[in-house]
Amino acid sequence: MNAIANTLPTEQELLAASPDDYMSPEQLAFFRHRLEEEMRQLLDNAQETTSHLQENEATPDPSDRASVEEEHTLELRVRDRERKLLKKIEEAIARIDTGDYGWCEETGEPIGIGRLLARPTATLSLEAQERREKLKKMHGG
Incomplete structure (x- = not known):
């Protein structure tokens, strides 16, 4: 855990907060941190996939090759979903910056x-x- 996370409110504190505190600077900082952490995780996953796809050698056995190709297709589909989520995260962070979050x-x-x-x-x-x-x-x- 980094120092920033230690100064942020907890989920329980957010849920217990007064309605008057809704989207206070502390709450916005909490959500910005959560979104940035999720973004970092998605980017790490994408890097792992890229490395995994690059290091995979061709196999002469047709059934092994079919399994590998199916695995790659599934991995790429997951990454495509993650790419769309990444865009939503970027948009959410932009809404924090504009005060619309x-x-x-x-x-x-x-x-x-x-x-x-x-x-x-x-x-x-x-x-x-x-x-x-x-x-x-x-x-x-």
Whole structure:
């Protein structure tokens, strides 16, 4: 743990905080730190995948080759999902910088500490997210 993490509020302190403290500098610092840690982990994973794919030698056995190719395809699919998450993390950090983090982009209401702890990249309150998903289902999306 680095020194910054030791000065940040805990999850319990965030959940127990007064509604008046919502998205206080301490809370924003907590979420920035969490997002940056997640970004660092994703970038480390991507580097490992790149190294793993590069060091894998060709195998003459067709069934071994098929297994290796299937493994690579799965790894690349996971990395593609992580790349999309990385973009969401970058956008969330940008919202912290502009003062929009933690507020529903649809209603302007607080997203809520609990939801942000579960999904730090959330841009919608739970109610707005549920509405959006219901509309998508109704319109076959």
